[in-house]
Amino acid sequence: MFKYLPHTHEDIAAMLKTIGVDDIDALFGDVPKSLRNQEIKIPNSLSEIEMHQHFYTLSKMNTPLIPFMGAGAYDHYTPSVIRHLIERQEFLTAYTPYQPEISQGTLQYIFEFQSMITQLTGLDVANASMYDGATATGEAMFMACALAKKETIFISRTVNPNIINVVKTYAEYKGIHVEMIEEEAGQTSRAALQEKLASTPTAGLIVQTPNVYGFLEDLTGVKEALEQHKALLIINQDPSTLSHLKTPHAWGADIAIGECQTLGVPLSFGGPYIGYMATRTKYMRKMPGRICGVTKDTDGKRAFVLTLQAREQHIRRDKANSNICSNQSLLALFVTIYMSIMGKKGVYEVQQRSYDNAHYLYEKLLALPTFSAYADQPFFKEFTVRTTLDVSAMNQALQAAGYLGPLPFSKFDSSKQDLVTFALTEKRTKQEIDAVLDIIREVA
Amino acid sequence: MYYDKLIFDLSTEGRKGYTLPKAEVKRYDLPKSTYLRDDCPGLPEVSELEVVRHYTNVSFKNFGIEKGFYPLGSCTMKYNPKINQDMANLPAFASLHPYQPIDTVQGVLKVYHDTQTWLSEISGLDTFTLNPYAGAHGELIGLMIIKAYHRDRGDSKRTKIIVPDSAHGTNPASATVAGLESVEVKSNPDGTVNLADLKAVLGDDIAGIMLTNPNTVGIFEKDILEIARLVHEAGGLLYYDGANLNPLLGVARPGDMGFDIMHINLHKTFSTPHGGGGPGSGPVGVTKALKPYLPKPVVEKQGDQYVIIDEPKTTLGQISHFYGNIGVVLKAYTYILSMGREHLPEIAKYSTLNANYIKESLKDVYQLPIEGICKHEFVFDGLKDKSTGVTTLDVAKRLLDFDVHPPTIFFPLVFKQTIMIEPPETESKQTIDHFISIMRQVALEASQEPDKVKGAPYNTVVKRLDEALAARKPIVKYKDLETN
Structure with missing residues (x-):
C-alpha cells in the first residue's frame, strides 16, 4: 500500500471479478510483449520526513540574492493573503471551467481579472491570460497578421531581446516575416520606422514601454503613422506601470500585451508568470485564449461562462488562430487578489516607491565619476547607465555582499559591454541602496 | 445564500488592504505629462478582511478534487499532494x-x-x-x-x-x-x-x-x-x-x-x-x-x-x-x-483497473460503443435507452446535483453522445462504487422522469446557463455591467 494508492487486495479481487479477468496484468494483454517495461529507473520513494530533509539539502544549494536587477522579472512584495487564498482547493485543484454551474468561482475571478486589465490598459476587452508576456507578444503578432491579412510584422529593437526571440521563433514557423526597427538613443527610431513603413507593407508594429533599457517610449504620432499604412499598433507594457503611465489605449494601441509578474508574483526563477492581452471590441473575435462573459441561468440569475468559444482550438481545430488551451488561470487569480488588496492607492504607491528608489540610485550613481547617462530619456523603475567599471568585478563584489547586481547589458547585446541595467522595487530600502552604492564606490 | 458580489461592488473610497514601510527616499518628480495617464485605473478599495472573505465566498462556487470525484476524461484529475x-x-x-x-x-x-x-x-x-x-x-x-x-x-x-x-x-x-x-x-x-x-x-x-x-x-x-x-x-x-x-x-x-x-x-x-x-x-x-x-x-x-x-x-x-x-x-x-x-509503476495498474471496473458496471445502462478492455479511460455513447430524449448534456448536468464532477462530454467527436470517463488511480473502490450508483440512478431517472434530468441541475449555485446569450451580446468586464 502507498498513501496515494488506496486499493486493497480485497478491492482488487472484487474489481477484477466484475471485469471478468484473473489479474491486473490481463488488462495489458494488448500491449506488445516486446514493449512491456515495468521497471522505471528513478530513485526510491521518499517519505515526507525524508522529502523535507532532501529539500533542506537542495535549499542549501541555492543562495537567494537581493535583486537590483529586473530584465523581465521584478522583486515586488507578495501580500500574505494571496498565497492563502489561491491555495484554497476550490481554486487550486479545479479544471478549466467547462462546467460553468460548478465553476462560477473560477469564472468570476477571470471576469474580475479581465475587468482590472481593461482598467489598467484602457482597452475594451481582455482575455483570461496567456503563458507569459513573451508568448503573449507572439500571439499578438498572429492576431495582427490575421486582422490585417498581411504576413510581415515590425518589432522595435528596444523590445526585450527575449521577447524578440520568442516572436521570431513563433513567426518563423508560421511563415511570418519579422522586420526590426532600429534604435536611436534608447528609443524606437522614428526615422527608421517611417522609412520601413514606406517600403514594406506590415500588419503592425510591436513596441515595448518601458523598453528593455527601462526608458519610456514617446509614442506620440506613431498610431497615425501606422494608420496611414493600415498597420496596427501593438504595445507590450508592464501593467504595474499603468498606475502612472499613459495607457496603451491613449497611445492608440490596437492590442496591448505584457507580463503581469510585476503585480506581486514571486520571482520563482522565471515562472510561473502570467501574460495578459487586451484589445478593442471590434477585434475581440480574433483574440486568442479564453474569454469569460456574463449570461443568465434558467431562473434569470446572473452567471459567468466562457464565451466566444468558436474562436478556440477545441471547436475550430485547424482553423483556430491560436492553439492555446491551458493558460495561467491560477496566476490570474493571484494578480486579481493582488490588485484588490493593494487597490487603487496601493498599486500607485508601490510603483511610486519603486520609481523613487530607482531615481535615488540613478542620481547617486551619476554623481560618481564611473557612471554616466546612456541616453537622456525618462524612465520608471528600471534604467540603463554607462559605466567605466569592470562590470563583472562590480557584480561579484555585490554578490559577495548578498546583492544581485544590475544586468550586464552585454548579455543582450555583446557590442554594449559598458552598459548596465538596474531595476528597483518598493522592497529595496534606503539602507540597501546606500550599501550597494558603497560597494560600487569601493570597486572603483 | 448565493454570493453574487463582485470585488468592485465592495469598493469604498479611502479603504485599504495593504501596509508599506515609511518612505525613506524623497519623492521624485514624474516625467512630463506626455508619458502619464490622466485618470486613475478603477481598481477596488477594500480592507484585507473584505478581500479574504470575498475570495473565500467566491471559492465556494467552485468544485475541486478535494470535494469529490472528478472523472474528467483525458484530464487525469488525480489527487494533488499537499507536500x-x-x-x-x-x-x-x-x-x-x-x-x-x-x-x-x-x-x-x-x-x-x-x-x-x-x-x-x-x-x-x-x-x-x-x-x-x-x-x-x-x-x-x-x-x-x-x-x-x-x-x-x-x-x-x-x-x-x-x-x-x-x-x-x-x-x-x-x-x-x-x-x-x-x-x-x-x-x-x-x-x-x-x-x-x-x-x-x-x-x-x-x-x-x-x-x-x-x-x-x-x-x-x-x-x-x-x-x-x-x-x-x-x-x-x-x-x-x-x-x-x-x-x-x-x-x-x-x-x-x-x-x-x-x-x-x-x-x-x-x-x-x-x-x-x-x-x-x-x-x-x-x-x-x-x-x-x-x-x-x-x-x-x-x-x-x-x-x-x-x-x-x-x-x-x-x-x-x-x-x-x-x-x-x-x-x-x-x-x-x-x-x-x-x-510510480503502479499508477497504470490502478487507473486501468478503475476504468474497466466502471465500464463493466455501467454498460447495461449506458451505450458502450467499444467493447473489450480499455486503459485508463473509456467512452460511453450516451444512455443505452435513447427513446427518452435525455442527452449526454442532461446526464452531465444531473451529476452536478450529486456532488460529482461530470466526465468529459462530447469529446472525442467520433461519437454523437460521448461521455468520457477517467477515474485516476488515487480513487478508492468506495468512491467509484458511489459514482456507479449515482450513474445508475441518473439512468433510472432518465427512463422514469426524463424531464427531471433535462431540467438539471437543481442543487448548484446557478442553474443551467444560456451560453448563446453570452456570445450574442458579450459582457466581458465590470464596466459593461454598469452600463447594461
Missing part, C-alpha cells in the same frame, strides 16, 4: 531571480536537471526541455522540431501532419500555428488508427503523425510498432501527445514504441494541480537525433556543476521568456520522488 505545494513554496526556490549567477542556483538547477533525466527514463526519450508552459505549448514546440528537422535535411515538401479524427483539438490547432497542414485519418470502429487509411496518406509530403496512445477512447494502439515502421519508412516522424501517459507508467514507454518526440503534461500525469486552467507545464522529449533542435536556453550538467546554456550551438529558437514554469516543475519533482521506483 508538493509546500516544497514549491520554499523561499529558497520562490525568491530566486532567473538571472542569478549559476553558483547561487545549483539547487533549483539540480531539480530541473533531475526532472529532465527522470522524464527521459519514464518515457524512453533521450532528452527533455522543461521550457514549454503547457501541453499545447509542448505540441507547438514538438511540431516546430519536426518542421526544422525536415528543413535541415533539405526536405521542404513535407508540410503535412497526420492527425486522427479522435485527436485533441489542440493537435490540429498546433499544427496550423507551426505552419503545417493537418491531414485527418479516420479511426477504426474501435478508435484505433486504420492502417489502410494511414498507408493511403503516407507519402513524401508527410512530415509526421501526432498520436496519443492509448488513444482518446482509451484503447491501446496495438499496431503501434507497425504504425511507427510505416511512418518512419515514409520519411515521417512520430509525435506522442502525452495527455494519456498515465496508463503507461510501469507498462511501456513511448520512446520504445518508436515515437521521436513527445510532450508530457506535468499537470495531468505528475499530479501538479490544474489551477482552474493553468499554470501547467508541458516538457518536450526527443530522440538523440533531434536534440539539436531543443529550444533555448538549455540546462545541462557539466562535471559537478549544473549550467544554463543561453546560446546552444544549435536550437530551434526561444519559446519562453525564461525556463518554463519552475514552480510547477518543483511539484512534479516532489511527486516523482514521493512515488519513487516502487510506486
